[in-house]
Amino acid sequence: xxxxxxxxxxxxxxxxxxxxxxxxxxxxxxxxxxxxxxxxxxxxxxxxxxxxxxxxxxxxxxxxxxxxxxxxxxxxxxxxxxxxxxxxxxxxxxxxxxxxxxxxxxxxxxxxxxxxxxxxxxxxxxxxxxxxxxxxxxxxxxxxxxxxxxxxxxxxxxxxxxxxxxxxxxxxxxxxxxxxxxxxxxxxxxxxxxxxxxxxxxxxxxxxxxxxxxxxxxxxxxxxxxxxxxxxxxxxxxxxxxxxxxxxxxxxxxxxxxxxxxxxxxxxxxxxxxxxxxxxxxxxxxxxxxxxxxxxxxxxxxxxxxxxxxxxxxxxxxxxxxxxxxxxxxxxxxxxxxxxxxxxxxxxxxxxxxxxxxxxxxxxxxxxxxxxxxxxxxxxxxxxxxxxxxxxxxxx
Numbered sequence: 001x002x003x004x005x006x007x008x009x010x011x012x013x014x015x016x017x018x019x020x021x022x023x024x025x026x027x028x029x030x031x032x033x034x035x036x037x038x039x040x041x042x043x044x045x046x047x048x049x050x051x052x053x054x055x056x057x058x059x060x061x062x063x064x065x066x067x068x069x070x071x072x073x074x075x076x077x078x079x080x081x082x083x084x085x086x087x088x089x090x091x092x093x094x095x096x097x098x099x100x101x102x103x104x105x106x107x108x109x110x111x112x113x114x115x116x117x118x119x120x121x122x123x124x125x126x127x128x129x130x131x132x133x134x135x136x137x138x139x140x141x142x143x144x145x146x147x148x149x150x151x152x153x154x155x156x157x158x159x160x161x162x163x164x165x166x167x168x169x170x171x172x173x174x175x176x177x178x179x180x181x182x183x184x185x186x187x188x189x190x191x192x193x194x195x196x197x198x199x200x201x202x203x204x205x206x207x208x209x210x211x212x213x214x215x216x217x218x219x220x221x222x223x224x225x226x227x228x229x230x231x232x233x234x235x236x237x238x239x240x241x242x243x244x245x246x247x248x249x250x251x252x253x254x255x256x257x258x259x260x261x262x263x264x265x266x267x268x269x270x271x272x273x274x275x276x277x278x279x280x281x282x283x284x285x286x287x288x289x290x291x292x293x294x295x296x297x298x299x300x301x302x303x304x305x306x307x308x309x310x311x312x313x314x315x316x317x318x319x320x321x322x323x324x325x326x327x328x329x330x331x332x333x334x335x336x337x338x339x340x341x342x343x344x345x346x347x348x349x350x351x352x353x354x355x356x357x358x359x360x361x362x363x364x365x366x367x368x369x370x371x372x373x374x375x376x377x378x379x380x381x382x383x384x385x386x387x388x389x390x391x392x393x394x395x396x
Contacts, residue, residue, distance in 0.1 A: 008258055016327075019334040027380050045292065048289075060299070064303070101183050102183035135152050214242070218245060332381050
């Protein structure tokens with residue numbers, strides 16, 4: 001793969017802004033999930049509803065942004081002079097880290113036999129959510145090497161111990177990927193897309209073909225009568241290609257936007273693909289419906305449409321009109337997405353492990369709960385600002 005002399009050598013702050021906004025909304029909806037008596041449009045739609053809310057768009061938006069960032073990340077590493085081996089190693093480590101963290105998070109919430117575990121599930125969950133911080137923290141170059149190694153290898157040792165301390169509700173020792181968790185699903189989708197991206201040298205036509213394959217595989221996997229649906233390997237791969245389709249859509253839009261030396265005033269190719277995403281989702285809806293829970297192609301394609309439109313608007317506002325100051329509020333989250341995703345879980349399991357009742361019940365229902373969720377999301381952004389200042393940043 002060759003270094004590209006194009007817009008990938010610039011900092012596109014509209015991508016950071018979209019990432020920051022997505023994470024802010026993610027923290028808000030995750031906190032809101034435990035609040036009672038809120039409107040349905042502020043929750044995930046049921047699996048059989050044939051509909052989606054803005055809540056169902058958060059996960060796809062993050063996948064889409066992962067895809068948009070891939071060409072930038074690869075070009076940056078090529079500019080640094082990284083070898084193919086270095087890039088492959090980094091890719092595999094990042095994907096594996098996301099999958100591991102995701103599986104630990106899933107097992108912290110369900111699937112255990114509390115009566116047979118040596119430590120309480122709440123304390124197990126606290127350690128599972130906390131250990132990624134010392135393991136994957138981006139330590140300053142002046143940070144003492146002995147302390148860095150102690151924190152990283154100590155954290156790994158704790159996670160390994162947690163694996164053997166986990167007792168399933170079947171009585172078996174050790175965790176299982178009941179499902180991969182949000183981070184795990186991102187890890188698999190990232191891995192499949194990046195491997196393909198590298199093999200085809202990031203060519204636009206090949207990435208479009210990959211997107212088509214993802215949508216087709218997703219559709220076939222949702223047909224119970226299909227012989228391929230009965231094949232466990234196909235079902236496994238197609239399931240992850242469902243989410244890879246959103247990553248691939250982000251790559252395609254990124255290539256259409258930035259694989260050039262000068263940005264056009266109006267990018268008709270991007271507008272055309274936004275329409276194609278929408279038409280694909282519209283045509284497939286009668287057969288599969290719109291469902292985040294089922295992972296239908298209409299959900300992925302409508303999500304890709306919305307993400308493309310949102311990004312185009314942010315690009316116009318920030319890169320062309322130079323209106324950027326408003327985005328400073330969201331940037332702390334954009335710079336530290338993994339940590340801000342983990343921290344609410346650390347707070348939750350800390351409160352549960354030590355039986356602390358921090359939030360009054362008044363703020364767990366209705367309008368007060370909605371307001372609290374917004375306040376909590378804002379607090380998390382301020383916490384990220386402090387963490388970034390003191391170099392507490394997770395880097396996979």
